[in-house]
Amino acid sequence: MRNVHLAVLIHGLHGNPGNLAQCEFELVKAYRDQRAEGKREAHDDLELEVFIPSTFPGTLTFDGIEILATRVAEELDAKIERIWSHGGEVKAISIVSEVLLACEGYQLTNAAPSDGVFFRRM
Secondary structure: OEEEEEEEEEOOOOOOHHHHHHHHHHHHHHHHHHHHOOOOOOOOOEEEEEEOOOOOOHHHHHHOHHHHHHHHHHHHHHHHHHHHHOOEEEEEEEEEEOHHHHHHHHHHHHHOOOOOHHHHOO
């Protein structure tokens, strides 16, 4: 079984998922560099997987924090389900949001459906 640390990157106002390409690149590079240099803990068997939600590009960011968080929660739920269906298990989730939509990252934990995958095995 593959143990996954899922890093969720959320773009800002008028943004789109492509705005976070460099952030994703640097995050993955730093993770790989630490592994290669032996700086990861011996018991750290988590594989990093980056997820960038895509359901609210451009002006859809003005739909409101609650709506955006619900959209992200649904996308995240589906992503976790796909990981499990491919033999993985999400052991950790980190959420990084750009400036104003940092509130969305906070709201996400409140908007995630309690009957969904997000909280089922966490």
